[in-house]
Amino acid sequence: MEKERVIEETIEKYEKYINPAVARLFRFMGLSTIEQHASGVIITDSNGKDYIDCLGGYGVFSLGHRHPRVVEAVKAQVDRMPMSSKVLFNKPMADLAELMAKITPGDLQYSFFGNSGTEAVEGALKLAKVHTGRSKIVSTVNSFHGKTLGALSATGRDLFRDPFQPLLSGFAHVPFGDEAAIAECIDADTAAVIVEPIQGEGGIIVPSDEYLPALRELCDRHGALLICDEVQTGLGRTGRMFACDHYGVVPDIITTAKALGGGVMPIGAFTARPQIFEEYVTSPFLHTSTFGGNPLACSAAIETIKVIYEENLIEKAETKGRYFMERLQKIADSFPGVIQEVRGKGLMIGVELTKEGIGGLLMSELINKGVLVAYTLNNPKVIRIEPPLIIEEATIDQVISAFAYAVEQAYEMLEDL
Structure with a gap:
């Protein structure tokens, strides 16, 4: 009886303090x-x-x-220093940044750490704009890049976008997997094309082998950046460390999150080529995060990457x-x-x-x-x-x-x- 009471009280708290629609959905699916x-x-x-x-x-x-190794890494870091002072050097963040430079494609080198995938996308979009001095972002229909205002502006589903209109200006959406549509949309005002190498929330849509290389060529031709959103596809999920590795494509910026914390800590990141990162080097406080790069999350991510390779x-x-x-x-x-x-x-x-x-x-x-x-x-x-x-x-x-x-x-x- 005690067990049933706890369950019912928890569901009632969902209904009263979280969201009654979520509670109804869980009940309907038999998840009471x-x-x-x-x-x-x-x-x-x-x-x-x-x-x-x-x-x-x-x-x-x-x-x-x-995973026992990730749990142990986090426990050990808790005993040392869970959060960063933000004014002294943070070794776990430095070690993780070095690892990210080693595992990401090509010459991607500098990383910024946040707490989620949508934060990683926000940072990548800002970096693309400040680097190019341009305002237009090309994304794809049925894409999913997050639900904060900037990331939502890139997300390609009206169901999530319409209640919050007007969103940020300068975003265009074209059909996924259609390089001709990108070619028609990209122009001299385009700061970046942001794309999931495989659409996740769009329905696990795998493009042709020619799609990503074609986007790389188009971005190079127009002086735009290519952002690969690997929040869901990255870190081994598709049978490569990153999904763009299937196609031999090096993006200018790559975003990661989800699996990066090993299922123990939340962490997100965007990693960029050195020349792309120059504005943030000149003005390092243009983009910051209070909790981003905290030692706990970075320790989890370091051990996660080691486990991916060693297992x-x-x-x-x-x-x-x-x-x-x-x-x-x-x-x-x-x-x-x-x-x-x-x-x-x-x-x-x-x-x-x-x-x-x-x-x-x-x-x-x-x-x-x-x-x-x-x-x-x-x-x-x-x-x-x-x-x-x-x-x-x-x-x-x-x-x-x-x-x-x-x-x-x-x-x-x-x-x-």
């Missing part, structure tokens, strides 16, 4: 329970039920939950992702009336359904079977699968079994209509 404990790929609720986490905090838990998580993402998609494709072949397409790279996978309403049923059935997924924000027809990169084939097989059952239930429902 409290997350209690997590380890590796498993989340356990207050009733003792285990869930395989195939959502991964929208890309946060690439190392799984509570071969990039290679695992590629091989496990291929295995996962092959198994999902077999289900799709058996139920073409339910699944339209399976796509993705590495362990960034999208399953597009034939009808939007199927998504809620699939999610509900999967949750009942102990598998956590969600649909992408900009396309409710696409179920997103982004498990920790540490997931094993035996666990993938469990997910596939649950997914096959859920799809069969959806098929029978459609047959009855």
